[in-house]
Amino acid sequence: MFxxxxxxxxxxxxxxxxxxxxxxxxxxxxxxxxxxALLEADVNVGVVRRFVxxxxxxxxxxxxTASLTPGQQVTKxxxxxxxxxxxxxxxxxxxxxxxxxxxxxxxxxGSGKTTAAAKLAQWxxxxxxxPLLVGADLQRPAAVEQLRTLARGIDVEVWSExxxxxxxAAGGLAHARxxxxxxxxxxxxxxxAIDVELMGEVARISDAVEPHYTLLIVDSMVGQDAxxxxxxxxxxxxxxGIILTKLDGDARGGAALSVAEVVGRPVAFASVGEKVxxxxxxxxxxxxxxILGMGDVMxxxxxxxxxxxxxxxxxxxxxxxxGTFTLxxxxxxxxxxxxxxxxxxxxxxxxxxxxxxRNADIDDDRITTAEAIVLSMTPAERVSPEIIDASRRARIxxxxxxxxxxxxxxxxxxTQMRKMMGGMMGLGSKRRPASRKAxxxxxxxxxxxxxxxxxxxxxxxxxxGPSSGKLGTKPDGGGIDWEALDLKLPGR
Amino acid sequence: xxxQTPPDGAAERAGGPAETxxxxxxxxxxSGLASSRRTLRDRLxxxxxxxxxxxxWESLEEALxxxxxxxxxxxxxxxxxxxxxxxxxxxxxxxLVHELADQMRAALDADRSLHVSAPDRKGATPVWxxxxxxxxxxxxxxxxxxxxxxxxxxxxxxxxxxxxxxAATSQLQTWADRCGADLISGSAGADPSSVVHDAVSAAAARxxxxxxxxxxxxxQNRKNLxDELAKxxxxxxxxxxxxxxxxxxxxxxxxxxxxxxxxxFAEATxxxGVVLTKLDGSAKGGIVFAIEAELGLRVxxxxxxxxxxxxxxxxxxxxxxALxxxxxxxGVPASHSPEQARPGD
Numbered sequence: 005m006f007x008x009x010x011x012x013x014x015x016x017x018x019x020x021x022x023x024x025x026x027x028x029x030x031x032x033x034x035x036x037x038x039x040x041a042l043l044e045a046d047v048n049v050g051v052v053r054r055f056v057x058x059x060x061x062x063x064x065x066x067x068x069t070a071s072l073t074p075g076q077q078v079t080k081x082x083x084x085x086x087x088x089x090x091x092x093x094x095x096x097x098x099x100x101x102x103x104x105x106x107x108x109x110x111x112x113x114g115s116g117k118t119t120a121a122a123k124l125a126q127w128x129x130x131x132x133x134x135p136l137l138v139g140a141d142l143q144r145p146a147a148v149e150q151l152r153t154l155a156r157g158i159d160v161e162v163w164s165e166x167x168x169x170x171x172x173a174a175g176g177l178a179h180a181r182x183x184x185x186x187x188x189x190x191x192x193x194x195x196x197a198i199d200v201e202l203m204g205e206v207a208r209i210s211d212a213v214e215p216h217y218t219l220l221i222v223d224s225m226v227g228q229d230a231x232x233x234x235x236x237x238x239x240x241x242x243x244x245g246i247i248l249t250k251l252d253g254d255a256r257g258g259a260a261l262s263v264a265e266v267v268g269r270p271v272a273f274a275s276v277g278e279k280v281x282x283x284x285x286x287x288x289x290x291x292x293x294x295i296l297g298m299g300d301v302m303x304x305x306x307x308x309x310x311x312x313x314x315x316x317x318x319x320x321x322x323x324x325x326x327g328t329f330t331l332x333x334x335x336x337x338x339x340x341x342x343x344x345x346x347x348x349x350x351x352x353x354x355x356x357x358x359x360x361x362r363n364a365d366i367d368d369d370r371i372t373t374a375e376a377i378v379l380s381m382t383p384a385e386r387v388s389p390e391i392i393d394a395s396r397r398a399r400i401x402x403x404x405x406x407x408x409x410x411x412x413x414x415x416x417x418x419t420q421m422r423k424m425m426g427g428m429m430g431l432g433s434k435r436r437p438a439s440r441k442a443x444x445x446x447x448x449x450x451x452x453x454x455x456x457x458x459x460x461x462x463x464x465x466x467x468x469g470p471s472s473g474k475l476g477t478k479p480d481g482g483g484i485d486w487e488a489l490d491l492k493l494p495g496r
Numbered sequence: 497x498x499x500q501t502p503p504d505g506a507a508e509r510a511g512g513p514a515e516t517x518x519x520x521x522x523x524x525x526x527s528g529l530a531s532s533r534r535t536l537r538d539r540l541x542x543x544x545x546x547x548x549x550x551x552x553w554e555s556l557e558e559a560l561x562x563x564x565x566x567x568x569x570x571x572x573x574x575x576x577x578x579x580x581x582x583x584x585x586x587x588x589x590x591x592l593v594h595e596l597a598d599q600m601r602a603a604l605d606a607d608r609s610l611h612v613s614a615p616d617r618k619g620a621t622p623v624w625x626x627x628x629x630x631x632x633x634x635x636x637x638x639x640x641x642x643x644x645x646x647x648x649x650x651x652x653x654x655x656x657x658x659x660x661x662x663a664a665t666s667q668l669q670t671w672a673d674r675c676g677a678d679l680i681s682g683s684a685g686a687d688p689s690s691v692v693h694d695a696v697s698a699a700a701a702r703x704x705x706x707x708x709x710x711x712x713x714x715x716q717n718r719k720n721l722x723d724e725l726a727k728x729x730x731x732x733x734x735x736x737x738x739x740x741x742x743x744x745x746x747x748x749x750x751x752x753x754x755x756x757x758x759x760x761f762a763e764a765t766x767x768x769g770v771v772l773t774k775l776d777g778s779a780k781g782g783i784v785f786a787i788e789a790e791l792g793l794r795v796x797x798x799x800x801x802x803x804x805x806x807x808x809x810x811x812x813x814x815x816x817x818a819l820x821x822x823x824x825x826x827g828v829p830a831s832h833s834p835e836q837a838r839p840g841d
Contacts, residue, residue, distance in 0.1 A: 040567055043561055043567050044566070044567050044752055045752075046564075046751030046752050046753070048562075049558050049561045049562045050558075050562075112749060112774075112777070113631070113633065113774065113802075114630070114631030114632055114633055114747060114774070115631060116630070116631055143802070144667065145666065145667040145669075145670035145671065146663040146664070146665075146666035146667035146669075146670060147663075147667075149662070149663035149666050150661065150662040150663035150664075150667075151662075152662075152663075153662030153663055153684075154662050196774070196776065196777040196778075197777065197778065198777060198778055223631065223747075223749070225629065225747075225750050225751060225753040225754075225757075226749045226750065226751060227564040227749060227750055227751025227752065227754075227779070227782075227783065228561070228562050228563065228564050228751065228779075228780075229564070229748075229749045229777065229778055229779035229780070230749075232778045232779075233749075233777075233778070250629070250630060250631075250715065252715060252717075253629070253715040253716070253717060253753065254715075254716070254717040254753065254756055255751070255752075255753035255756075256752075256753075258751070259751065278660075
């Protein structure tokens with residue numbers, strides 16, 4: 005279902021691209037698809053309505069940017085809106101000047117409060133703090149025991165006393181002061197937002213410990229009801245931020261958007277696995293793309309742009325166009341690629357990548373290997389690889405700790421690549437002023453050698469193999485198989 | 497440092513003092529859903545008694561989407577309704593809502609009986625296996641099912657097959673103590689298959705009527721964990737046991753991911769039915785329409801609270817009525833819940 009959705013959405017937006025200006029009908033067509041995408045991602049129906057209205061207003065109302073096509077513009081507006089809601093004003097988690105910093109967790113049953121409490125404690129420890137956990141969930145059988153077991157694993161003390169959760173929490177605060185703990189994390193019982201009695205109780209707990217931060221725990225699998233729940237908790241407790249749990253599942257997590265929108269507070273942390281360390285500060289941009297089912301294209305592009313210095317790119321593009329692209333340039337590109345971050349995380353950001361690939365074990369070693377091979381060459385060899393004969397190859401293999409076959413393989417790929425790119429750049433220069441080449445290069449250069457042909461089409465592109473990417477469309481001589489190139493990301 | 501006492505407050509608060517009646521009347525079911533129906537009824541109220549127009553259809557669509565019925569199912573449902581409305585020339589919005597309720601009820605018309613014995617495997621000890629993602633209420637459901645079967649006079653053995661989550665066994669122990677069932681458990685981190693197998697063997701030796709096997713919650717995209725679960729089921733189905741029900745527990749607050757859950761768990765464990773939990777909140781659990789239609793999995797039980805008695809048979813009529821508020825006065829006591837904030841705006 006998700007793939008189809010991705011197709012549909014990017015198809016619509018692709019249709020929009022290439023037109024001079026935005027017409028209301030175009031925008032509406034794209035927004036109809038975006039509405040469905042959001043609904044399928046479990047964003048609340050009312051939130052979707054308001055969201056779409058806002059985007060329509062901004063899209064049709066103007067904000068015409070010279071450098072973007074209409075499709076890109078709608079996507080950008082949608083993306084900006086999503087990021088704005090999800091984390092526009094990120095929670096600046098500050099430890100209180102007068103400890104302990106009190107954090108209270110609240111939410112529905114089964115949303116993952118107890119686990120999140122332990123994970124947050126571990127996170128605080130990693131920040132050099134000395135937290136105390138309070139088990140104030142006296143309702144669910146064995147909840148405190150669960151907390152104790154988790155806490156033992158991370159060497160954090162748990163305070164709890166039977167009877168009244170309010171007294172228990174207050175006791176925990178006193179204990180934290182006595183023992184010099186600088187963070188107090190209060191786990192509370194799960195409760196339904198409509199349960200008047202229990203909502204009153206959680207309000208009293210809050211009054212007793214006066215938390216610096218009240219965090220609402222939201223299960224990323226939750227549907228439409230997220231809004232009702234969030235509103236009720238916010239009305240009772242004044243929520244400061246959200247912890248999104250079970251994000252390692254395959255739910256699209258539209259609830260995050262619903263909750264952030266109605267509460268007006270950002271998602272602060274995300275729980276991304278069963279281990280205590282699987283807990284991180286939240287990335288609104290990644291979530292925006294996940295909700296839309298687009299992959300994290302925007303981040304990918306921005307990362308690429310930021311990392312790949314313009315001058316380098318222009319110079320490389322120039323050499324490409326002249327057919328004098330050297331192995332030095334090649335290695336340079338690989339390094340740029342690596343600067344963008346862990347390859348696995350890059351692949352995760354790409355749209356339209358199947359789960360199989362997404363979950364494949366990708367290591368950065370192959371880039372290192374290629375780098376080692378090139379660095380074992382003489383400057384002359386790097387500029388003119390055709391001079392490399394069998395004996396040079398053996399020397400390079402020995403120097404780089406590889407085999408002659410691997411060296412030969414790399415050279416073959418490089419030659420093909422240079423031929424292809426030279427041809428393409430030549431083609432491009434007929435249509436475009438020279439200055440544009442650098443621009444194209446900048447956006448795509450770093451990602452291309454990584455076999456990221458799937459991102460080739462630009463910001464909104466997704467899915468589709470090489471055919472969707474301009475660079476891959478009609479390679480000179482045709483038929484270079486990016487997938488087969490050994491230098492492509494392993495795991496493809 | 498103090499330790500915890502078994503929390504009895506929950507049962508008293510939610511279910512009243514325990515007379516362990518196996519089944520509660522449909523009125524209770526409806527009242528549990530009362531909080532759900534309010535918002536939907538409010539929404540539908542605006543279209544009643546008027547000629548259906550574009551806004552009518554929009555309200556219906558938002559009502560269904562807002563109940564987590566999902567885009568595809570909502571579109572298909574309304575498409576069908578639209579053609580009926582054309583054929584029968586329905587010109588009144590009230591009538592339209594009634595027709596919608598009828599069609600939704602018809603979609604849920606199916607056999608929902610629970611099996612307590614294995615007819616083709618005489619003498620085998622029947623096993624009910626409970627599966628689902630994390631936090632949906634598997635352990636609590638087992639506690640409630642145990643209370644119900646015990647009250648019917650069955651000898652129940654519980655298997656603490658969740659060896660992963662901290663203190664899951666203690667939680668189940670509390671429930672076992674409440675209803676007088678025996679609990680068989682292994683050590684933390686033990687192989688869940690062997691724990692379940694031990695429980696089945698022990699139950700067979702004691703001549704117990706049924707084994708209720710808990711499993712650790714797992715996200716359905718974790719292949720190795722799903723394989724592990726498939727193994728638990730295979731082992732439980734081995735002599736002297738026979739798996740007669742594999743019940744997928746789904747949280748009513750779950751959105752569209754519920755379908756993905758149902759699909760994956762059905763594939764791994766041959767699910768025989770669904771338990772829809774936490775329906776006493778404001779969530780409506782509309783994803784079950786898609787689960788029923790696409791996968792043929794039937795909702796058999798419904799969880800309506802944390803008390804031992806808060807588990808009832810799924811009743812499609814009450815469910816649809818409550819969901820749509822189609823018959824607002826049908827035996828529903830006035831809700832004591834506060835006015836729910838309306839989803840949306």
